[in-house]
Amino acid sequence: MFHFVTLGVITSPMEATNTYYIAKLKEDLSLKQRQNPHYSLRAYARDLGLHSSTLSQVLKGKRPLPLRSSTEVVRQLKLGPKEKTLFLESLFQSKTSLDQINLDKSEDRFMLDESYFKTIAEWEHYAVITLFDVEGFKPTTSEIAERLNIKENRAEVVLNNLMTCGLLKYDESSKLVKAHARLRTTEDVTSHALVESHIETLEMGKTKLDEIEVEFRDFSSMTVAIDLKKLTEAKTIIREFRQKMSALLRDGNKTDVYQLAIQFYPLTKIKK
Numbered sequence: 001m002f003h004f005v006t007l008g009v010i011t012s013p014m015e016a017t018n019t020y021y022i023a024k025l026k027e028d029l030s031l032k033q034r035q036n037p038h039y040s041l042r043a044y045a046r047d048l049g050l051h052s053s054t055l056s057q058v059l060k061g062k063r064p065l066p067l068r069s070s071t072e073v074v075r076q077l078k079l080g081p082k083e084k085t086l087f088l089e090s091l092f093q094s095k096t097s098l099d100q101i102n103l104d105k106s107e108d109r110f111m112l113d114e115s116y117f118k119t120i121a122e123w124e125h126y127a128v129i130t131l132f133d134v135e136g137f138k139p140t141t142s143e144i145a146e147r148l149n150i151k152e153n154r155a156e157v158v159l160n161n162l163m164t165c166g167l168l169k170y171d172e173s174s175k176l177v178k179a180h181a182r183l184r185t186t187e188d189v190t191s192h193a194l195v196e197s198h199i200e201t202l203e204m205g206k207t208k209l210d211e212i213e214v215e216f217r218d219f220s221s222m223t224v225a226i227d228l229k230k231l232t233e234a235k236t237i238i239r240e241f242r243q244k245m246s247a248l249l250r251d252g253n254k255t256d257v258y259q260l261a262i263q264f265y266p267l268t269k270i271k272k
Contacts, residue, residue, distance in 0.1 A: 020090035026059060028077055048073050065091050067232050092236035121196035123204065123259075124150060124158045129167060130257045132178050139168075139176045147257075201261050221263070228270075238262055 033039045045055040049072045057063040065073065070091055074084055127148055131137050137147075144155035162168040169179045208217060226234070245260060 021065060021087045022059060022061060022090075024077065024079075024083065024087055025055075025065075025073075029059075048076050067091070068229075070232070089239070092232065092239070121192075121200070122158075123197070123200050124148060124154065125162060125167075127257055128155075128158050128162060129178060134254045134257065201259065202263075204259070205261060234264070238264060 029041070029044050032044065041056060041059075042052040045052040048055065048069070050058075050066075050069055054063070054066065058065050070088060074087060077083075077087070079087055128139075128144055131144065131147060132139065134147075137143065139159070141152045141155040141159065144150070144159070145152040148155070159168070163176075167179050168176055171177050205219070209219060242260065242262070
């Protein structure tokens, strides 16, 4: 559910000079040098666990930060949840590219944090926000209840929650609209709300297997042996795939709201 500055699709290492993770490294180095004018690039590389020549090339945009070093670098930078997500996402997207579908710029997607607990944890909130993209949708409790197959009082509670937390607002003509075109959540950051959301999605998926005809759904899985060193890149491709799906489906005559859930987890006991 990421880049906030001038990020988009990164197509070559030379374009990486505008990526969030490079900007964050430069910012951190400048603050350390402000505190200690004698603090060198070599000392900074040592503290990050990198070779000085590697760090120099990274800061110049001549090569991406090695993935194997990303965990230690993030730890040394002491990044918050949002910053960590943006840092790793910009790094990962400099490593992989599925095709030529253009992704949304990160600043076009508002990042939800734990303060939006209900919105993240309860599926109806995302569904109602997405209904605003459906052709002819009227944001009334009766229509929401009908479209999502929920009670009207539940629809009213969800609408009130979304307005209270600022995700829905009234425009100049007193029409209820989305406050942000697209939303996202943090990635690879422990979140109680996201755990609850994933549990709801899994439970709902089991129900939809029985309720929905096969031509209107797609459930698939595969079992594969992997090298754990490639796990980061695999997760990156999954995230990029989600964004590409969103880009593909953003146009057209929108009539329904769908949920895309990708499951990728170990069946064997991981040796840490």
